[in-house]
Amino acid sequence: MEGMGDVFRALADPTRRQILDELVIRDGLTLFEICARLMTVHGVASTRQAISQHLAVLEEADLVRTRRVGRTKIHDLNSAPLRAITDRWPITR
Amino acid sequence: MPIRINLTSIFVDDQAKALAFYTEKLGFVLKNDVPIGLHRWLTVVGPGEPDGVELLLEPDEHPAAKAYLAALVEDGIPATSFAVDDVAATVRELEANGVRVTQPATPMGPVLVATIDDTCGNLIQLTSPA
Incomplete structure (x- = not known):
């Protein structure tokens, strides 16, 4: 269960949860798109650097993965680590 | 002292390629093409706006x-960002024309x-009213 702490820590922040919300709507977002959606849809007024740090935390927890398309860095949701939660505490009903 | 914006610019990696993309793909119209040393003073304007704001295609040297x-x-x-009447329709048209x-x-x-790749080193945003 090592590493689960990272997942909980990553999910504990509302802005990071909103980033995941946006990636559920559409995968494959750039930093610019994530910032723009957070600002215009969620009213988040964080700096680009702050959002970049949030993404780093999500990436450390393996909830977000990045890849390159051309020279652009793209962020994808990886919800697989969430399975560890229900594996440990099964949902019985 | 009336002052106005007549020019805006973007850096491009190749002026000839940029002129082709901005005129043939995006529909801008050549306004000024003046040789300056190794490069050109190269500007385009919006279609139907010959006296509108010029976009300078500037070498990224x-x-x-x-x-x-x-x-x-x-x-x-x-x-930079350009205005269109309908982003969704424009994107469909551009994609059909081979624009990424x-x-x-x-x-x-x-x-x-929406955002497109201008093939000259830039991402370009297109906007229309929601």
Whole structure:
């Protein structure tokens, strides 16, 4: 269960949860798109650097993965680590 | 002292390629093409706006310009933004014309935005009212 702490820590922040919300709507977002959606849809007024740090935390927890398309860095949701939660505490009903 | 904006500029990695893209793909119209040393004073205007704001297609020769453009593209930040009547329709048309769309039409508050690759080192944002 090592590493689960990272997942909980990553999910504990509302802005990071909103980033995941946006990636559920559409995968494959750039930093610019994530910032723009957070600002215009969620009213988040964080700096680009702050959002970049949030993404780093999500990436450390393996909830977000990045890849390159051309020279652009793209962020994808990886919800697989969430399975560890229900594996440990099964949902019985 | 009336003052007005008559020019805006973007850096491009190749002026001839940029002129082709901005006129043939995006539909801008050549306004000025004046040789200056190794490069050109190369501007385009919007179709039907011959006296409108000119877009200068400026060589990205300076090392700092290249570093700046690379950093913008890495984070998906558009170099500039153009207005269209209908982003969704424009994106469909551009894609059919072989233009790479890097962000599909997406609502951003009061506007609908999309992003395309200008093939000259820039991401370009297109907007229309949502």
